[in-house]
Amino acid sequence: MTLPADPPADLLASVRGDAAPVDHNARSIAALAANPGCDRRAVLDAAGVDKDRTAARLGFPARFGQSTFAITRARAFEAQVKAGGAAELARLVGERLGLGPVTARYEDLRGADAATRAAVTGDAAGPALHDHPLLGVEIAGQRVTLDPDVVLFAAGGRFHVVAIKSFPVIDGQADGRKVAAAAREAAVYTHALTELAGTGRVSHEVVLVCPENFANRPTATLVDVRKQLGVLRRQLSRLTRAADLVPEGVSFDPGNEHLERDIACIGARYAPECMAACELAFFCRHEAHGSTDRLGRTVRDEVGGIAGIEAVLALADGGDPAGHPEIAELLRFARSVREEILIPAGGDR
Ligand code: SF4
Known part of the structure; x- marks a missing residue:
C-alpha cells in the first residue's frame, strides 16, 4: 500500500472529514484494550471519529449505557x-x-x-x-x-x-x-x-x-x-501507527455517501465482547454473519483456517476433512457428545 506523504496526524484528521474529533474518556480508552486485534477500531479511535454517530449513519445504532x-x-x-x-x-x-x-x-x-x-x-x-x-x-x-x-x-x-x-x-x-x-x-x-x-x-x-x-x-x-x-x-503504541492501516481515498466524513464501503475497507475482528465495548458492534456483528467470529474467540481459534459456520457444520456432519483432519475429529467428537446428551435414544436429531 502506498502511503501519502502527509504526517500521520494530518492523514487521520483528513480521514475524519469535516467532523470535529470526539473526546476520549477513560471508558473509551479502556475499551481500546478490549479488542486489541481490531484495525478498524484502532483507525477510528486514532482519527477521533465519532463511532456512535457513524454506527447510527450505518443503520446500526449503539445500544449501551448505564440506566x-x-x-x-x-x-x-x-x-x-x-x-x-x-x-x-x-x-x-x-x-x-x-x-x-x-x-x-x-x-x-x-x-x-x-x-x-x-x-x-x-x-x-x-x-x-x-x-x-x-x-x-x-x-x-x-x-x-x-x-x-x-x-x-x-x-x-x-x-x-x-x-x-x-x-x-x-x-x-x-x-x-x-x-x-x-x-x-x-x-x-x-x-x-x-x-x-x-x-x-x-x-x-x-x-x-x-x-x-x-x-x-x-x-x-x-x-x-x-x-x-x-x-x-x-494498543496505544499501535494507535500511533494507525495511519499505516488506512487505504488511500478512504473517508469517514459524515457526509460520505459510501461510508459503509469505506468502513468495510478497514479490517475488523468482531467478537461477542464487542457488544459491551464498542459502538460499532451491531454493524460489525451483521457484517460477520456466517463467520466463526460470531461464535467467540475460543471457538474461532479452535476451528482456525475454516472460513465460516456452514463449513464447520459440514465438517462436523462428515464432510471432507482434507486439510483439517484434527479439527474434523474434534468437531465430530463434540457432535457425538452433544447427541448423546441431548437426543434421547431413538429420538429425532
Ligand atoms: S465492534 Fe467492530 S470496530 Fe468495534 S472493536 Fe469490534 S470488530 Fe472492531
Whole structure:
C-alpha cells in the first residue's frame, strides 16, 4: 500500500472529514484494550471519529449505557464510602494493603492540574487519599485529559489507584465481566499516573471497592492490572501507527455517501465482547454473519483456517476433512457428545 506523504496526524484528521474529533474518556480508552486485534477500531479511535454517530449513519445504532437506576446507585455508594473525610475508605484500603488501620489525609483535587501535580510530585506527609485527580494520556500524538472518578492512595512514596464500583461482591465473587472492565479502566489511570509520577512510584495493584453481599457495606479487593497495562500500552503504541492501516481515498466524513464501503475497507475482528465495548458492534456483528467470529474467540481459534459456520457444520456432519483432519475429529467428537446428551435414544436429531 502506498502511503501519502502527509504526517500521520494530518492523514487521520483528513480521514475524519469535516467532523470535529470526539473526546476520549477513560471508558473509551479502556475499551481500546478490549479488542486489541481490531484495525478498524484502532483507525477510528486514532482519527477521533465519532463511532456512535457513524454506527447510527450505518443503520446500526449503539445500544449501551448505564440506566438511571445504576447511576444513582453508583453515586450513592460512592458518597457513602467517602463520607466523613473518607475515613472508612482509608481503613479498608490500609487493611487490604497490609498496612493495618490507616488514618489518611483526604484531599479533593477537584480535577485541577496544578493540585494533582503537587499531590503526585510533592513530598508526602503521611498517608493520603487524593480524590478527583486530573490525569492525561497520549493517544495517536494527541494529549487527552481525564477527569477520573477515582481516588489515589499515597503511602510511603507510592501510589495505588482506588476504584469505587457499585457492582456487588457476593460470597467473595463478583461478575467477571464487570471486574474485567473495571480492571481495564483502572489500568488506564495507572498508566496515566505512572506518566505523571514516574516509573516505580505507582503500584500495578489497584484497590477495587465494592458493596459486599446484599448489604451496602464496602469491601476492598486487590486486582493486579499488569496484563491490562501491557495490552493498553501496546494498543496505544499501535494507535500511533494507525495511519499505516488506512487505504488511500478512504473517508469517514459524515457526509460520505459510501461510508459503509469505506468502513468495510478497514479490517475488523468482531467478537461477542464487542457488544459491551464498542459502538460499532451491531454493524460489525451483521457484517460477520456466517463467520466463526460470531461464535467467540475460543471457538474461532479452535476451528482456525475454516472460513465460516456452514463449513464447520459440514465438517462436523462428515464432510471432507482434507486439510483439517484434527479439527474434523474434534468437531465430530463434540457432535457425538452433544447427541448423546441431548437426543434421547431413538429420538429425532
Ligand atoms: S465492534 Fe467492530 S470496530 Fe468495534 S472493536 Fe469490534 S470488530 Fe472492531
